[in-house]
Amino acid sequence: MKAQTIAVLGGGSWGTTIASVITRNADVVLWARNPETVREINNQHSNQRYLPGTQLPARLRATSDITAAVEAADVVVMAIPSQHFRHVLREFKQHVRPGTPVISLTKGLELSTHMRMTEIIAEELPGHPRGVLTGPNLAREIMEGKAAASVIAIEDEAIGRQLQDVFKSGLFRVYTNTDVTGCELGGVLKNIIAIAVGMGDGQGAGDNTRAALITRGLAEITRLGVAMGGKPETFAGLAGMGDLIATCTSAQSRNRHVGIELARGRDMHEIVSDMTMVAEGAKSAPAVMALADRYGVAMPIASDVARVLAGDATASRAFRGLLRVEAGAESEPG
Template identity: 65%
Template sequence: MKLKVGVLGGGSWGTTVASLAARNTETVIWARDEDTVAEINDNNSNEKYLPGAKLCPRLTANSDIAKVVSSADVLVVGIPSQSFRDVLESVKEHVRPWIPVVSLTKGLERNTNKRMTEVINEILPGHPTGVLTGPNLAREVMAGHAAASVIAMEDPFILKELQKVFNSGLFRVYTNRDVIGCELGGVLKNVIAIAAGMGDGQGAGVNTRSAIIARGLAEVTRLGVAMGGEPQTFAGLAGLGDLVATCTSEQSRNRHVGFHLGEGQTIEEIIEAMHMVAEGVKSAPTVIELAKQYDVKMPIAYEVHKVVTGKGTARDAYRGLLRSTAGAERDAG
């Protein structure tokens, strides 16, 4: 039986995932903006977020969120982390019993420090929850370049069925039972990507970027494992793979923020000029809170946190990291 997929969120990644799923099964995407809905339905495009890309012609869009949710056999949520709860609360009465809910959002909820699957479980108890994550730059996927992602969920049967929904052509989807690790890999790498961007913005070079990626992965893994993730997950697509893509690509929103911070712009100036959300900016304070809670040293994340909260500059952060004492590579520093 073909599953009907409902996707919430008409941004770049939500639209991309909806287009991929539409190749395999009936898919409807919800977007707030009526013009975006009309454009997807009439032109098979979303120029604001995916300029020049052609969406699957079978994909349809609707601005009535209740209609999208009430008919879905699988609900996919691509809403920014700080709006995630409110949107789910607004539609929970329309969600059919027991259907799986998959998060695309790589962020943490402020004030509660919760992962998005934890928010789903709180609002929609009893529903199988999971994440689709990995080194996936939306424009490259839509351009047809080969890419790989991970669908993570605890139930192995549902996991296999969802793999079929999202696997499409050169977009290869792997499975993983480690929801916590996969989700945290996608969240934590955003903060490290801001650090990589800050180095690039100051002209620091490839050596510096490589060091940030390597030591950043160590920080991500330490906190991820402390919070219940499996160590091997962070060496895979949801960890190292996503970290490399986000730290090196000019399409990366978080690297973009870091780059302009490195050039001397303020965080307010950078955010005001963007029409997409850089989750690392929102997540940095929460990541530091979690690092303190789990007694995990995260010097790179700490420097990023100071910059995005206006307590330091990118140059200060660079100097701060240079002043850090280098111990044994396997040590937590």
């Protein structure tokens, strides 16, 4: 498979960023539902709603016709929020060529089924290779040309190496991995921990507290990820620890922002109404807890965050429970 044309579906910050990166290696068509966004990308080479002040490559083309975007594509890249992911797959599934790889950029779970995005791809588009691009990737920094690393996870190693050449560009390094489950779960689960860290930061917790939350949060992520079939070493890499650090410490992190605002006493409806982009951790928390129950994995930090998001506890009360008074062996939950 030598990719000539790539369809990127989703005109938000990350979809637009990845589409821009890929233009250095292949022809790219970016699908966005909003015709205004499409016109702006094609005519002004910008996307001010999601990437204000950023110049996009002149060769990046956009369309609001999803059929036109996918029918000639050698690879389809999905930058669609988790709760709309299946619907968009169904919109184009009759028009994509057989065997075309479908790659997810989405770090969330489907609430109604608790499924990962690659599982949804397998269900809706059987026979298509499926994978995930994930890691500590903040869109604005990549658009500014700052160094970053990511992981393309797909079971077929040969396709993985070919996709590596599609996505890598300049200071944006891309590594391969065959552990799709672990890489995908790392991206999903770290969002919950980032909300916890934001709750702490919003209440003035110190660097020691943040480090403890990140470290103990990684232990929770790894326990559930391994129980679900991921490899332990994946969670020590870019898709696990790397993504967790970036999301828990960056001022650009949407999930950390949610935690900070919760700590300030705002409710979720208020917070979400002020946000342009989706905070996947807030959306996926109930599904994460359902999976923890199903696999019998203790996730005390994630559980506290889920209770706050559900309105069953306040951020100030929950944060006091994030670091347990009773501490046993470091290998134990809690």
